[in-house]
Amino acid sequence: MVDALFGMPRLAAIYDAMDADRGDLEHYVAMVGEFGASRVLDVGCGTGELACLLGRLGVEVVGVDPAEASLEVAKGKEFADQVRWIHGDATTLPPLEVDLAVMTGNVAQVFLTDEDWLATLRGVWAALRPGGRFVFETRDPARRAWEEWTREHTHMVTELPGVGEVERWSDLVEVKLPFVSFRGTYVFASDGAVVTSDSTLRFRERSEVEESLQTVGFVVDDVREAPDRPGKEFVFVSSKQ
Template sequence: MPDPHYAEPRLARIYDALDADRSDLVAYAAMVTEFGARRVLDVGCGTGVFACLLAERGVEVVGVDPAEASLAVARAKPGAGRVRWILGDATVLLPPLPPIRADLATMTGNVAQVFLTDDDWLATLRGVRAALRPGGVLAFETRDPARRAWEEWNPARTHTVTEIPEVGRVESWCDVLDVSGPLVTFRQTYVFAADGAVLTSDSTLRFRERGEVGRSLREAGFRVEDVRDAPDRPGREFVFVARAADV
């Protein structure tokens, strides 16, 4: 079940305005050129920012996401008609769905951390593997647990007030609710000045160690080719580049 800030229509409609800095996508767009990708699978595509960006550049894109509200926002964007949108998680890409044969699959925005159990994570990787052509590439980011990013997820560091056209002023902030081993649960609060509505979204992310991620990729049929730094967040993320291994 997607978290409310993706699945609740009122929150999905303001998601892009509250997350306006998408400089993280620059590195992924560059990978499209680096790997000569003509067909891209965007897993956890959300409101379709990356998918539509690539479609505008003439890339064939398939966007997959389990949140209908987010996909509704994506489908209304310029260029969205050139994207194939699929409602569901990556396991819908497994047979009997005909293979997509993507050259490159991406999971941007720390999508990889929403899969909390080993079984769910492995099923996701296997779904992506099934959708790639032989030798296709998977690229995704995950936060380095050693940097303890959640220690900055507090109202003092995250409080914002954003004026959104046709919505009005929205105040938002984040609170950590629980840290249990690799699992971090936090709450995002949104206050709409127009009518005083207060909406919350609770989320849990899993922080995997670099070696743990590498082992799971190998188990799912990938060969890790590179672990890069995230240019927009140096020293804070692992950016994995893995190639579908020969069967």
């Protein structure tokens, strides 16, 4: 099931404005150049920020996401016409033969069961050309990021053009490792609407992720840090041999 934050049109429409700092995407753009990729698959592309950025650079991009509301936002962006948009997930892709597949943000952590995670990895594997790479990030459980997913640490009020004032915060609902559940609350001053979005993420250890990649047939080439969040994330660089 798609979280309301991505699947509800009213929340998808404000997602980019509420999460305006996407400096993390610069590192993925850099890796497109590092690996000489001309064809890229963006798994869980959401509102299409990275896909459109790569499209502007002349990269052939496929963006896939299960949230139709987020894809509708993506399709309205500049350079969206340079991207092939697919409503679905990595298990429903057509033949692609891409050079690089990526998953940014929390995407790798939304697959809660081993079955769904391995099915996603197999879908990515099938979409890559021989020698193609798969790059994604996941939070290091040792950093206990969820301890700051509270109203005290997340409350903010933002004035959005054409929308008005939106108040938002997060509440930690349950920590039952490796699963962490939390709720985002959004209050729209224009009509007083209160909208919530419930999410659960799975925090996998580095060794667990490496083993799952190897099970599918990937070779783990490197495990890096996210340059904009040192010590907080594992960035896995793997390849299809």
